[in-house]
Amino acid sequence: MNLRFLDTVVAISQQKTLVEAAKSVNLSHSAVSLQVSSLEDELQIRILDRSRRPPELTEQGWALVEHAKRLRLIVDDILSLSERSDLHGKISIGAVPSTITHLVVPALAAMRSEHPALDVELHTDLSNRLIQRVLDRDVIAGLVTEPEDAIDELSIIPICGEPYQLVAPVCATSDSQAELLGSWPFLWFDQRSLLSRQVAYYLRENRIRVNPGMEATSIEAVEALVAHNLGVSILPRRKNNPPMDGVVYLPLQGPSLERQVALITRKSSPRQDVTKELAKALKNVSAKKPIPK
Template structure:
């Protein structure tokens, strides 16, 4: 069985379309169809069924998907282990949105130079969802907020940033006392169920402040835009640039003892992709205080 044909089949199933799979692979739809047909001949069963321009796996195809993903990853790991010179392999990495825009672009530019043969798949998501995918090995690693509990011993953690809470306010409030603004202005709350949002709860309780809440969401960029439009104030971590273009937005510092959101990389200890993950860690840098 040719692993390239198996990988093509898995991509076709994931895309649900020969044309879309072809774009992802950089080949023609006819070449994709030929690879799938060759795989079907190899296993002696029909693996996909076509309905117009869409395709979906047959029962045999579904069974192959479950085992095929493991085979493709094992082949990738083998190539990585025996390769000479430039590292080769594949990493599936998740990241929260602020890391996707603020941390990863510069790091990946360096990674492309040091490991041009590395194939990277990026998956956005919330910290709890990404953490669960790392635990289930659906992702090799993820850049996320540290969980509000001790990590399982099977997982490793490397801090990348510690981001202090700051108060976002409209430019007309620049120079005001942040605590007074929290008590008097409409409050946009960083979702209290999110791991970063729990730090906001901690700070408010410690400061004995009951804000005038009226919007709660887990979307930091959107909160910045709302504050810029004069909808209220918000407590958020000082995430890395770029930020939304908000000419009326100001960031007011809190006291030095205010909580900090720790962002880092989490992965399984003893993974066969440890060498590739170390390359990623190297370009992500060290803790910024």
């Protein structure tokens, strides 16, 4: 059985169409079809339902995807046993979107310059889903908002702290937290996230009632809504991220509130070498002063 053919089936599960899946693995549409047909003949199962447009994975196809993911991790773990001193092989890591541009990307660039044989696949998701993906061995490590409770199977490496701040439009006539939160709609970052749970806890503990406003699935989108005078919000001051035009950032009143960004990995992961280097690179990037806008 060809492992690359199994990788192609995994790619199909992650894309909307066979054409997009083919592009993601640098193959032609016909090559993808041939690989799937070859696997179907070898395994005597139907992987794709070709009666649908576009074709979709069958139940057996989805089951094969899960086995293929586990097999790829096992193969990569075996390859990591090599006595080579440099980091190499294919790895998958995850990160919350708010850390990508100014933290994760520079860290990966630094790692790649030192370890060119390391092939990194980057996934973005919310913290709670990334935690589960690490536990499920879908990714070897995830950069997340540090979980509120310890998880026995995970190692947690603190990377940096990001203080929360009140974010308001520049046209706001007051810098009073009470007036801003009381008179403007409150804009939420995805309320399923650990980040928003921390904000909700702060509001409850300080007995602050807010006027419900819009909700967005990225911090950048929330800031853009604020910049267009659609409300106020409470967001972490992201490491090395330049301020957005049209927005003022004010310190929160009362007890300090800070998002802890941490790298998580399974304690039993055989790629601790990669995780340690990634944590080192992330800490180096977070220690640098941001470039003024």
